[in-house]
Amino acid sequence: MKAMILILVVPFLVGCATVTQVATTVGVGTGVVTRGQKKMIDQTAIKAEKAARPITETEEYYIGRGVAARILSQYNLYNHPETIWYVNHIGKTLAINSARPYTYGRYHFAVLDTDEINAFACPGGIVFITRGMLNLVQNEDELAAVLAHEIGHVTQKHGLKAISKARWTQVVTTLGMEAAREYTGAQLDSLINLFEGTIDDVFQTLVVRGYGRADEYEADKLAIACLEASGYDTMEFQNLLRILEAAQSQGSGGIFSTHPNIMDRIAKVKKGLKVAGGSPLPPERIARFKRIARYWEK
Amino acid sequence: MRRFILIFILLSLPGMAQAGKMVKVKVQKSTIFQQPKFFSKVVTSVEYGDQLEILGDLKDWIHVKFREQKGWIHKSSLTSAKFNLRTIFVGTSSPSATHDEVALAGKGFTPEVEGGYKESHPEMNYALVDEIETYDVESDSLYDFIMRGGLRIPEAE
Numbered sequence: 377m378k379a380m381i382l383i384l385v386v387p388f389l390v391g392c393a394t395v396t397q398v399a400t401t402v403g404v405g406t407g408v409v410t411r412g413q414k415k416m417i418d419q420t421a422i423k424a425e426k427a428a429r430p431i432t433e434t435e436e437y438y439i440g441r442g443v444a445a446r447i448l449s450q451y452n453l454y455n456h457p458e459t460i461w462y463v464n465h466i467g468k469t470l471a472i473n474s475a476r477p478y479t480y481g482r483y484h485f486a487v488l489d490t491d492e493i494n495a496f497a498c499p500g501g502i503v504f505i506t507r508g509m510l511n512l513v514q515n516e517d518e519l520a521a522v523l524a525h526e527i528g529h530v531t532q533k534h535g536l537k538a539i540s541k542a543r544w545t546q547v548v549t550t551l552g553m554e555a556a557r558e559y560t561g562a563q564l565d566s567l568i569n570l571f572e573g574t575i576d577d578v579f580q581t582l583v584v585r586g587y588g589r590a591d592e593y594e595a596d597k598l599a600i601a602c603l604e605a606s607g608y609d610t611m612e613f614q615n616l617l618r619i620l621e622a623a624q625s626q627g628s629g630g631i632f633s634t635h636p637n638i639m640d641r642i643a644k645v646k647k648g649l650k651v652a653g654g655s656p657l658p659p660e661r662i663a664r665f666k667r668i669a670r671y672w673e674k
Numbered sequence: 675m676r677r678f679i680l681i682f683i684l685l686s687l688p689g690m691a692q693a694g695k696m697v698k699v700k701v702q703k704s705t706i707f708q709q710p711k712f713f714s715k716v717v718t719s720v721e722y723g724d725q726l727e728i729l730g731d732l733k734d735w736i737h738v739k740f741r742e743q744k745g746w747i748h749k750s751s752l753t754s755a756k757f758n759l760r761t762i763f764v765g766t767s768s769p770s771a772t773h774d775e776v777a778l779a780g781k782g783f784t785p786e787v788e789g790g791y792k793e794s795h796p797e798m799n800y801a802l803v804d805e806i807e808t809y810d811v812e813s814d815s816l817y818d819f820i821m822r823g824g825l826r827i828p829e830a831e
Binding site: 431432433434435438439441442444445446448449453460464465468469472473475476477478479480481482484485486502516547551559564565567568571572574575605606607608658660661664 | 700701702703704712722748750751781782783784785786787788790791792794795797798799800802803805806807809810811815816819820822823824825826827828
């Protein structure tokens with residue numbers, strides 16, 4: 377009987393230390409768990425909870441700001457008010473049609489002033505698209521497809537998966553369990569070092585190595601759902617991938633070194649498209665894209 | 675054995691939202707709307723840490739009460755409502771009851787940690803990050819953009 381109880385209680389230990397402590401207290405009171413067993417289970421639960429604590433939204437926000445600051449130490453911003461207005465209106469339209477319309481610091485869409493063809497999503501909702509990518513897309517719906525893919529990475533917190541588990545465990549164990557306590561100098565120094573390492577983990581994945589294939593395909597799938605919910609023509613996503621494929625034959629690096637084979641993505645995206653498409657885009661969408669796109673060529 | 679089955683069932687419940695439970699706002703700013711949809715009339719704004727009482731839910735929207743005002747807020751703005759078993763069994767609230775509360779207490783990667791990092795890495799361009807965070811879209815302007823472009827807003831039903 378006792379063994380059965382232990383088997384049934386232990387699976388609940390992870391992330392549930394307080395609950396477990398209550399359960400073991402009841403167990404001791406009723407004589408089904410000894411005090412020694414209670415101590416062992418409680419300690420294991422506390423350790424497991426510490427290591428398992430997820431990254432909170434505020435922490436995601438500060439990590440995202442750090443990654444953005446690092447990207448912006450290498451690129452300038454394209455400060456064209458009409459473009460910023462346009463890209464943010466498209467991005468916000470997509471965000472409210474995504475699974476996660478609100479993040480701690482909200483979504484913000486910025487343009488990097490480079491001819492490279494790329495886009496990055498920092499954890500928490502700062503999304504970058506390059507001027508090179510703006511130059512490549514042929515209409516608002518293709519631009520929306522790029523942003524929808526990046527929003528997919530934000531909603532699924534793909535960037536945070538890059539953080540080394542060992543590093544995160546160290547962060548959590550540095551903090552202790554008390555709810556309100558100021559950091560000691562040593563704790564703060566340690567957290568700053570861990571913060572730096574965390575930003576590096578995410579930066580390397582976003583800019584250098586790329587996400588895993590599964591995350592990219594998931595972001596594509598979510599992008600299609602988001603585009604469809606927003607009223608954009610999902611067939612333009614497929615067109616975007618074809619344009620990217622053509623651009624790839626003329627150059628390398630940027631998005632081509634961090635994303636899976638484009639033909640594989642086209643094949644998967646095709647499967648996800650529900651409608652045949654082909655109906656013309658609304659004139660207003662075509663017109664407003666043309667009005668702003670003429671500024672992008674340098 | 676029955677007592678144990680009860681514990682087992684209760685342990686499997688955390689995560690369920692329930693009418694009457696309190697939730698907190700986990701984002702800097704959010705909006706309580708009159709209807710469960712974006713662009714419906716704004717009831718009030720809420721900020722990080724504000725406590726709301728759950729009255730019900732409809733898909734991604736939670737019906738809440740905040741300072742005697744009732745309305746709908748998107749679930750992505752809120753911490754998840756969890757049963758606090760310590761309250762049920764012992765009658766007091768645990769100091770580390772949920773992960774969300776730990777976050778609300780300002781632990782982990784905080785402005786203090788970011789400040790220390792900025793100081794030791796002046797090459798990181800936080801000034802531009804702050805500038806990007808000023809990029810905002812007015813609700814009326816977004817609504818107009820969506821409608822003129824033949825786009826859609828999500829419907830709760």
